[in-house]
Amino acid sequence: MSFQYAPAPESTSIVNIKSSNGLFINGEFTPGHGTPFKTINPATEEVLAEIAQANQEDVDAAVRAARRAYDKSWSKMPGRDRGKYLFRIARLIQERAREFAVLETMDNGKPIRESRDVDVPIAAAHFFYHAGWADKLEFAGFGSNPQSLGVAAQIIPWNFPLLMLAWKIAPALATGNTVVLKPAETTPLTALLFAEICQQADLPPGVVNILTGDGETGRMLVEHPDVNKIAFTGSTAVGQAIQRQIAGSSKRLTLELGGKAANIVFDDAPIDQAVEGIVNGIYFNQGHVCCAGSRLLLQESIAEQTIESLKRRLQTLRLGDPLDKNTDIGAINSREQLNRIIDLTQSGEDEGAQRWSPDCVLPAKGFWFAPTVFTNVTQAHRIAREEIFGPVLSVLTFRTPDEAIEKANNTPYGLSAGIWTEKGSRILGMANKVRAGVVWANTFNRFDPASPFGGYKESGFGREGGIQGLGAYLTSEESS
Ligand code: NAP
Ligand code: MG
Numbered sequence: 248m249s250f251q252y253a254p255a256p257e258s259t260s261i262v263n264i265k266s267s268n269g270l271f272i273n274g275e276f277t278p279g280h281g282t283p284f285k286t287i288n289p290a291t292e293e294v295l296a297e298i299a300q301a302n303q304e305d306v307d308a309a310v311r312a313a314r315r316a317y318d319k320s321w322s323k324m325p326g327r328d329r330g331k332y333l334f335r336i337a338r339l340i341q342e343r344a345r346e347f348a349v350l351e352t353m354d355n356g357k358p359i360r361e362s363r364d365v366d367v368p369i370a371a372a373h374f375f376y377h378a379g380w381a382d383k384l385e386f387a388g389f390g391s392n393p394q395s396l397g398v399a400a401q402i403i404p405w406n407f408p409l410l411m412l413a414w415k416i417a418p419a420l421a422t423g424n425t426v427v428l429k430p431a432e433t434t435p436l437t438a439l440l441f442a443e444i445c446q447q448a449d450l451p452p453g454v455v456n457i458l459t460g461d462g463e464t465g466r467m468l469v470e471h472p473d474v475n476k477i478a479f480t481g482s483t484a485v486g487q488a489i490q491r492q493i494a495g496s497s498k499r500l501t502l503e504l505g506g507k508a509a510n511i512v513f514d515d516a517p518i519d520q521a522v523e524g525i526v527n528g529i530y531f532n533q534g535h536v537c538c539a540g541s542r543l544l545l546q547e548s549i550a551e552q553t554i555e556s557l558k559r560r561l562q563t564l565r566l567g568d569p570l571d572k573n574t575d576i577g578a579i580n581s582r583e584q585l586n587r588i589i590d591l592t593q594s595g596e597d598e599g600a601q602r603w604s605p606d607c608v609l610p611a612k613g614f615w616f617a618p619t620v621f622t623n624v625t626q627a628h629r630i631a632r633e634e635i636f637g638p639v640l641s642v643l644t645f646r647t648p649d650e651a652i653e654k655a656n657n658t659p660y661g662l663s664a665g666i667w668t669e670k671g672s673r674i675l676g677m678a679n680k681v682r683a684g685v686v687w688a689n690t691f692n693r694f695d696p697a698s699p700f701g702g703y704k705e706s707g708f709g710r711e712g713g714i715q716g717l718g719a720y721l722t723s724e725e726s727s
Contacts, residue, residue, distance in 0.1 A: 255572040257359045262350045267297045271442035273312035274452025280304045289356035290578035290613040301458040306467045309456040313398040313425040316453030322423050330381030335448040337374035352569045354436040356578030370413035376696035377421035390723035395423030397475030400468045404481045405431035406535040414711045422720040427456045433581050435459040483705045501709025501719045505634040506662030509655035510540030514549045516667035522556045528691040534638040538663035543642045550644045562605040579614040588637035595621050595630040652680045661703030665691045
């Protein structure tokens with residue numbers, strides 16, 4: 248077992264959480280017209296704040312504000328001026344990085360090490376990257392005079408609240424669109440802090456509107472007749488419902504949905520490095536990652552040895568207070584998600600897979616799940632087919648590269664994959680045959696604003712990030 252660490256909690260004194268929060272419409276915070284709800288800290292179950300619920304009236308007001316801002320200022324503003332606002336937002340996120348990180352960790356349950364070192368810096372990087380594009384769109388390959396689409400409705404999940412917001416808002420603004428964004432019910436706080444940043448940056452009112460609320464608010468936003476573009480990240484079930492809802496309309500749509508990624512390790516891979524990649528692939532952010540490497544495919548000859556190393560490594564992970572700077576595994580985001588993980592892991596045992604977790608004491612309060620490995624998994628098992636969205640790894644084996652490809656592609660999803668091998672030619676060969684939007688070689692869960700991200704099949708369509716991501720917010724027609 249690992250040796251003891253003294254507690255190293257990050258102070259929460261930097262955040263100032265209002266007990267009651269409004270909606271952000273037309274540059275101002277205003278009360279919502281629905282029944283407010285509460286957001287909690289999933290590590291302690293403490294109530295953090297009361298949050299406004301946007302109803303139809305509020306959705307109408309937000310879309311109206313976004314339309315007005317689009318017509319009056321934003322779509323007419325030269326790209327170089329839009330870019331200045333994006334640069335300003337990026338710098339303000341950096342300036343208030345610690346505040347964002349602490350707030351994200353409190354509202355979501357993820358370790359402060361991750362919110363501080365991953366979520367917040369990459370969110371700032373997205374604004375920097377897209378700020379650079381704002382005045383160069385005519386050189387991005389969408390014709391000489393690419394046009395913005397109008398009002399974008401953006402709906403995001405709870406696993407990377409600020410980062411998903413940045414992935415959505417930065418490209419929309421850079422390309423001259425205005426937005427109405429709905430954060431997830433369990434994690435609205437960093438989106439509201441971002442609204443303050445919009446005020447601080449003097450962003451023209453209505454360019455960004457933030458509507459807190461539940462799935463019903465999301466549905467109303469999708470159905471609003473004056474919305475031109477919908478960008479959704481979330482579950483496949485809701486993504487499909489949105490597709491049905493807008494069928495026959497001229498609304499543009501991108502969907503970033505679930506995944507069941509294969510992380511494929513060949514016998515010539517450096518095992519210690521691969522084990523780090525496997526751990527990062529599935530235990531990062533408690534496995535609440537759409538592109539998580541949840542199916543480990545090990546070449547048979549190295550399977551036993553790799554599983555042993557992996558188990559040894561997992562015994563050193565520290566689970567507990569997400570605000571502690573030494574914590575590796577934080578809280579599960581909600582009781583609902585915890586129940587889903589418990590249900591799916593139980594099915595793994597019932598169907599005959601072998602379950603293993605390191606010794607670890609789970610805190611008495613809050614929602615927790617120990618990192619878990621399943622061996623003896625077959626492709627028919629639910630834990631090999633369904634997205635668990637938790638710290639649970641299913642291990643399968645293969646003998647030949649062809650068998651690895653067949654197993655990797657045997658899923659309705661196609662978001663990401665990992666390949667571990669010394670051979671460059673094998674990396675390229677495998678990457679061509681694995682049906683996944685993102686393929687990592689000898690690494691996993693790496694994100695860069697310049698690199699497009701998105702899926703195939705039931706993982707959705709459209710790309711976020713890079714030049715491809717800009718295309719989702721532009722039309723190459725000479726006039727729109
Ligand atoms: P979800 O239930 O689909 O929720 C996503 C968002 O949609 C939330 O803001 C949710 O509001 C809202 N929503 C719910 N019902 C809606 C409806 N009928 N119309 C419009 N909006 C609606 O997904 P989740 O459980 O929060 O997130 C987990 C899923 O997201 C996983 O499957 C994961 O793979 C996927 N995900 C994908 C990516 C990617 O980039 N591909 C990234 C992250 C997550 P409420 O919060 O109020 O329910
Ligand atoms: Mg919360």
